[in-house]
Amino acid sequence: MQKTERLLNLLILLLVQRRFVSKARVRALIDDYRDASDEAFERMFERDKGELRALGVPLETGQVDGFFDDEPGYRIPADEFALPGIELTADEAAVLGLATRVWQHAGLAAHTSDALTKLTAAGVEIDRGRLDMLAPEITTEEPTFDALWQATLDRQRVSFEHQRSGATAPTKRTIEPWGLVSAQGRWYVVGRDLDRDAERMFRLSRIHGKVSKVGRPRSYDVPDGLDLRAVTRRLGPGPRTEEASVLVRTGAGAALRRTASSVEEGVTGPDGTQAWDRLRLAVSSVRWLADEVLAHGTTVVAESPQALVDDVVGRLDALLAAGASA
Amino acid sequence: MSSAKDQVGRLLALVPLIRRRGEIHVDEAASLLGVTSAQLLGDLQVLIFCGWPGWLPGDLIEVDLDALEPGGDGMIRIANADYLAAPLRLSRAEASALLVALQTLRSSAGADVLPSIDSAVAKIEEAVGGAPVASVVPPAGPAAATRRVVDGALHDGRQLRLRYLVASRDEVTERVVDPVAVVTAGGVAYLDAWCHRAGDRRSFRLDRVLEAEQLATPVAHHDLAPLDLSEGIFRPADDLPVVTLRLRRPARWVAEYYPVESATERPDGDLEVTLRVADPAWLQRLLLRLTPHARIAGPEEFTRAYLQNATAVRSMYATHVG
Numbered sequence: 001m002q003k004t005e006r007l008l009n010l011l012i013l014l015l016v017q018r019r020f021v022s023k024a025r026v027r028a029l030i031d032d033y034r035d036a037s038d039e040a041f042e043r044m045f046e047r048d049k050g051e052l053r054a055l056g057v058p059l060e061t062g063q064v065d066g067f068f069d070d071e072p073g074y075r076i077p078a079d080e081f082a083l084p085g086i087e088l089t090a091d092e093a094a095v096l097g098l099a100t101r102v103w104q105h106a107g108l109a110a111h112t113s114d115a116l117t118k119l120t121a122a123g124v125e126i127d128r129g130r131l132d133m134l135a136p137e138i139t140t141e142e143p144t145f146d147a148l149w150q151a152t153l154d155r156q157r158v159s160f161e162h163q164r165s166g167a168t169a170p171t172k173r174t175i176e177p178w179g180l181v182s183a184q185g186r187w188y189v190v191g192r193d194l195d196r197d198a199e200r201m202f203r204l205s206r207i208h209g210k211v212s213k214v215g216r217p218r219s220y221d222v223p224d225g226l227d228l229r230a231v232t233r234r235l236g237p238g239p240r241t242e243e244a245s246v247l248v249r250t251g252a253g254a255a256l257r258r259t260a261s262s263v264e265e266g267v268t269g270p271d272g273t274q275a276w277d278r279l280r281l282a283v284s285s286v287r288w289l290a291d292e293v294l295a296h297g298t299t300v301v302a303e304s305p306q307a308l309v310d311d312v313v314g315r316l317d318a319l320l321a322a323g324a325s326a
Numbered sequence: 327m328s329s330a331k332d333q334v335g336r337l338l339a340l341v342p343l344i345r346r347r348g349e350i351h352v353d354e355a356a357s358l359l360g361v362t363s364a365q366l367l368g369d370l371q372v373l374i375f376c377g378w379p380g381w382l383p384g385d386l387i388e389v390d391l392d393a394l395e396p397g398g399d400g401m402i403r404i405a406n407a408d409y410l411a412a413p414l415r416l417s418r419a420e421a422s423a424l425l426v427a428l429q430t431l432r433s434s435a436g437a438d439v440l441p442s443i444d445s446a447v448a449k450i451e452e453a454v455g456g457a458p459v460a461s462v463v464p465p466a467g468p469a470a471a472t473r474r475v476v477d478g479a480l481h482d483g484r485q486l487r488l489r490y491l492v493a494s495r496d497e498v499t500e501r502v503v504d505p506v507a508v509v510t511a512g513g514v515a516y517l518d519a520w521c522h523r524a525g526d527r528r529s530f531r532l533d534r535v536l537e538a539e540q541l542a543t544p545v546a547h548h549d550l551a552p553l554d555l556s557e558g559i560f561r562p563a564d565d566l567p568v569v570t571l572r573l574r575r576p577a578r579w580v581a582e583y584y585p586v587e588s589a590t591e592r593p594d595g596d597l598e599v600t601l602r603v604a605d606p607a608w609l610q611r612l613l614l615r616l617t618p619h620a621r622i623a624g625p626e627e628f629t630r631a632y633l634q635n636a637t638a639v640r641s642m643y644a645t646h647v648g
Contacts (some may be wrong), residue, residue, distance in 0.1 A: 003330035004369075008337060008376040016378060016409050029379055051331045055338070056417030083410035092446035095431065095439065102427035111423035112557070113360060114335055118420070120358050121339035121413035123346055134481035136434045136473075139510060152459040153419055165579055168595055182426070183463035186513035205513070226443045228461035252537060254491045254498045258468065270642045295615035297635055299496060301642045309643065316640040319618035324533065324632050326572040326623040 006032045007048055011057060020073025022064045035057045049074075056118070057081065083122050089132070097128035101135040107146070138182060142204035145180070147211040148189050152177040154217035157194070161208040170208045175200065179228040187197060190231050192220075201232065240282040244289055245303045247276045252299035256281065256292060270301055278303070286311060333369050336361065340402070341370070341410040349401040352394060367394060370402065377406065400533070415454070422458040425450060429462035433470065435475040468536075469515075473508070475538040476517055482506045483545050486519070489537040490530055494608035498536060499523070504545035509553055512583070520548045529553070561585075562602035569603050570623040572596040577619035580612070598623065610635055 009030060014021055026045070033041050052059050058080040064073035088096070089101040096116060103109040116126055140146075144160065151158045158177060161170035175191040182188075186203055193200040247269050248256060257263065260279040269276035283289045288313040293302045302308045336359050344350050345356065356363040370389050378385035387410075391402040416424070428447050435443055445520040451458070465473060478488045490499050503519035506527075510516070514531060521528040527550060562585060573580055578597050581589045603609045606628070613620055613632045622629045 001376075004333040004337075004372045005375045007330055008373070009379075009381070011334070012376060012409065013379045042436040048436065052334075054417065054419070055331060055335050056414050056420060058415070078409075078412075081414060081432060083415040084453045088446060088447055088449060091439075091442040091444070092449065095442045095446050096424075098431055099424055099427035102430050104425065108423040108426075111417075112427050113419045115416050115420035115424040117335065117339045117359055118413050120418055131439065132481075133436075133439065134434050134477045136477065136508070138430045149419075164490055165582070168575070168578075168591065168597075179457070180460040181463060182430075182460070184465070184513055185510040185515055222424045222457060226457050228457070229463050232461075232463050252496050254496065255493065255534070258536065270644070278487055291615050294617050294639070295611050297611070297614055298638050298642060313445065313640070313643050315617045316636055316643075319636050320633070320640060322618065324613075324622055324629050324636070326570075326621040 006030060007051060010048055011052055011076065014074050014076040015060065015078060017075060017308045020060075020062045020064045020075045020323050022071045022073045024071070026074065035292075075269045083118060086119065086122055086124065088119075088124050090125075090127070093126050094130035096124070097126045098131055098133065098135045100128075100140050104137045104139045107147075108140075131296075132164050133178050138188065141209075142187055144207050144211045147188060147205070148177055148180060151211065151213060152179055152189075155220055155222070156217045157214040157219060158211050159214050160202075162202050163206050163208060165206070173200070173202065174199075174214060178222045178226055178231075178309055180189055180233045187231065190228060199231065242286055242289075242305070243280070243310055244283055244286065244305060245278055245280045246293060247301040247303055248279055248296075249273045249275060249299040251295060253279070253287070256300065258294075259283075276301075290315070333372065333546070335414075336366070336369055337373055338410065338414045341404060341407050342413040344404050345407075345411045349403045352400050352402055354559055355402055370394070373404070409499040416450075418454075418456065418459060421450065421454040421456075422460045425458045426444070426460050426462055429464065430461075433465050433473055436474060436478070469533045471533045472532055472538050473515070475540060476505060476508060476532065476535075479538075479540040480507070482540065485541040485543045485545055486517075487537075487539045487541055488530065488535055491534040491536055493534060494605050494611055502541065503528070503530070504548065506550055507552070518550075518553050519549070520546070562604055564602075566602040567625070568600050569609060569625070569628050570598065571601050572598050572621045573616075573622055574619040580616070580620070593606055603628075606631070614639065 008325040010026070013026065013029060023045070027041055033045060036044060045069045049059055057076060060075050060077065062073055062075065064071045086140055096119065100109065100112050100116060103112055120126060148158065157174060159172060159174040162173045163170040168291045174194045175189070176194065177189050179190050180187055181190055184203060188201050188203050190199070190201045192198070246256065247267065249269070256279055260281050262280045264278040267276050267278045268274050281289065286305065286308045290302070293300050293308070293312050294315065340355060342353065352363050352366055356366040359366065370391070373387050374389050374391070375386065377387045387407045390407040392398050393401050393403065402459050425447060428443055431443055432440060461585060476486065485502055486505055487500070487502050490501060492499055501521055501523040503517070503521050506518045506520065508515055509518050514533070516529040516531055517535070518529055519527070568587065571580070572592065574596055581597055584601060586601055590598045590599045592598055609628060610631060614635060617636065622632065
């Protein structure tokens with residue numbers, strides 16, 4: 001008996017029965033299970049259930065009604081087995097054809113292809129040549145990606161060593177992972193931090209070493225209606241609400257000019273000449289703008305708010321008082 | 327060789343496909359499922375041993391294997407498999423992988439394609455139910471527009487005219503390049519290109535491209551090996567001068583961001599790093615940005631220049647009383 005045959009017959013057996021089928025009955029019916037030792041049967045059956053679930057089969061565990069109260073049973077509800085009807089336009093289907101070229105990760109590229117196979121079975125006609133456009137790639141350079149992806153799917157708690165930017169040493173975090181988010185080329189894991197009992201986001205490139213599983217799969221629920229992208233925006237840099245103005249020498253500060261909301265040309269600068277422009281900017285933090293102003297040297301001068309000027313001058317004075325030598 | 331799980335997955339797709347059409351040619355079915363016809367015939371040889379529990383002859387799924395023999399019409403016909411007529415729902419892993427791929431496509435898509443991507447995403451999310459395990463934050467702002475122009479030129483094999491900001495010199499340059507690829511290193515996207523101004527290969531940070539315009543001229547062939555990004559995008563040459571910095575907490579990001587030659591924790595909590603300096607102006611700009619959280623352990627000439635620069639910047643605020 002081939003393994004494919006065993007898997008498919010197990011699937012059909014659990015799908016066509018309306019009630020839970022006991023483990024003993026499953027074993028009695030399928031040749032490979034009947035012929036195996038107790039231990040080999042248990043192993044084989046566990047693995048087979050896992051593979052069917054990985055295919056997307058909703059294999060449920062429950063109690064068999066009747067004589068043997070505590071006997072576990074299994075079933076596959078037909079209404080949950082089926083993909084709901086989906087109607088795609090030709091343009092939407094063409095977009096799907098491109099999707100298979102995006103993942104630069106063998107496992108996830110295969111998942112994408114498997115998804116398209118099922119949609120094809122549902123009658124979606126995917127034309128891979130219709131849309132003529134470059135497919136951007138998505139990569140997963142971070143070594144912890146696979147472990148976190150799997151833990152999120154399994155709803156299994158994990159712990160890892162995470163080093164915050166600027167921290168001297170990593171700290172151990174234990175989280176319930178809700179999902180992974182890619183933003184500006186980096187992956188983040190979003191979830192509930194158990195020690196802090198709060199929503200947190202961690203950059204995968206700041207996780208040191210391995211991710212360890214804690215406890216059992218399916219041990220928590222992801223909040224209803226979770227919108228991963230919204231969470232990321234909420235935890236990311238704040239909105240640009242600080243109004244600031246800086247003076248920039250004519251021709252300099254191209255990066256700042258690009259983000260300016262207005263430019264006033266030919267204003268008098270600190271050197272008494274009019275070779276300066278006043279830029280007004282909305283920024284998410286004065287601190288970020290102070291870094292930019294300093295990096296530009298004598299070509300950019302902070303003007304307002306006062307906190308910006310104080311930060312720039314205070315940092316220069318601290319340096320000049322202490323010296324720059326180590 | 328194909329795994330049993332893959333084979334089951336294909337058979338679960340094949341049965342509903344045939345059910346919809348009545349019959350389907352083996353070559354067409356193989357191409358729809360992304361396998362060879364020989365593989366699909368192998369799958370069907372297994373299917374005839376599957377069926378209703380009991381597995382007596384009348385219980386088994388029937389496949390018209392004669393039609394698939396040489397001389398047959400090559401059409402697949404399946405009977406006695408009504409319970410497998412519905413396509414299997416997407417697993418969460420499949421749905422998530424597909425949705426992330428579709429969201430990623432947004433970064434290259436023009437205005438004509440974006441609505442199709444968004445409506446496809448909405449329909450798939452609806453059909454799947456339940457939140458996907460992964461997501462992509464769409465790129466926004468000027469960098470997103472640049473990316474579309476660059477991807478368009480890469481696809482069409484045309485040159486690009488760039489207005490590019492060389493940040494270390496705060497200088498805007500104009501150049502014509504032959505785009506090779508967009509690569510990501512350390513979370514930053516770069517255009518790998520042949521630069522006609524430099525007469526050499528260059529990497530351009532996409533967020534520093536101020537303007538990009540596709541030209542009518544096709545790109546020339548340069549026979550370039552793919553960039554080796556295993557050590558990041560910057561590869562400082564070995565003969566460049568080395569600077570040793572001591573970084574306080576707010577400046578420690580430097581060790582993550584730049585290719586440091588060495589990084590050592592010091593007892594006072596500072597991180598000591600050594601860096602190769604390709605451009606002294608770049609180092610001075612970095613030091614000013616870090617003020618006063620980086621100190622220099624040597625060489626002395628960098629320290630002197632830094633103090634001179636800091637004094638000059640401070641003089642711009644002569645009237646300020648700290």
